[in-house]
Amino acid sequence: MATTKLAGNPVQLAGxxxxxxxxxxxxxxxxxxLSEFSLEDFQGKRKVLNVFPSIDTDVxxxxxxTFNKKASDLENTQVICLSFDLPFAHKRFCGAEGIDNVVTGSLFRSPDFLKDYGLLIEDGPLKGLAARAVIVLDENNxxxxxxxxxxxxxxPDYDAALAAL
Structure with missing residues (x-):
């Protein structure tokens, strides 16, 4: 079982x-x-998975x-921002901010994602949400x-993540 921290306090993760x-x-x-997409929908492209607890927090x-800005310069790459926020929150935020270079995805229909990726927060005030992570995939995932x-x-370390591409 992995751990991370929240404001310096240990947090247990499942998966x-x-x-x-x-x-x-x-x-x-x-x-x-409200339509669904899968990882396979981006087959043949490199992918940056930006996983976070809630789009309504500062970080x-x-x-x-940041990924929206940097994504405009990436060739054959899709940035996918994932959280348990409802799609309505993603739409509100992206509309207000002019975010159009990334795809946002709500995980509310995919509760297994966080365990599959070892990012399910098991305790503390954010219990049930995602820990913050960036995962970069090649064209074959x-x-x-x-x-x-x-x-x-x-x-996250944006430069290190994008350098992996």
Missing amino acids: EFPGKGSAAKKFVAVKQD CATSVR TILYAEMVDDITHE
Whole structure:
């Protein structure tokens, strides 16, 4: 069982966080229009999975904004921002912020995602939500880079993630 921190306090996570070289597990997420998409929908593209607790927190919002800005310069790459927020929250945030270079996905129909990726927070005030992580996949969904942020209140290492591409 992995751990991370929330504002310096230990947090237990369920599942096992995947490492570099392993195959990404399949999942389904819900777009802002309530249609579903899967990892296979981006076959042949490199993918950056930006996983976070809630788009309505400062650090999570910053990660979506930052990846949106950086995604405009990436070739053959899709940034996918994933959380348990409802699609309505993603739509509201992205509309207000002019976010259009990333795909947002709600995991509310995919409760197994967090355990499959070792990111389910099991205790503390964010119990049931996702720990913060960035996972970079190649065109065949092999993991090129995997970072679980050491403290949920910290931003991921954007440059290291994108360098893996």
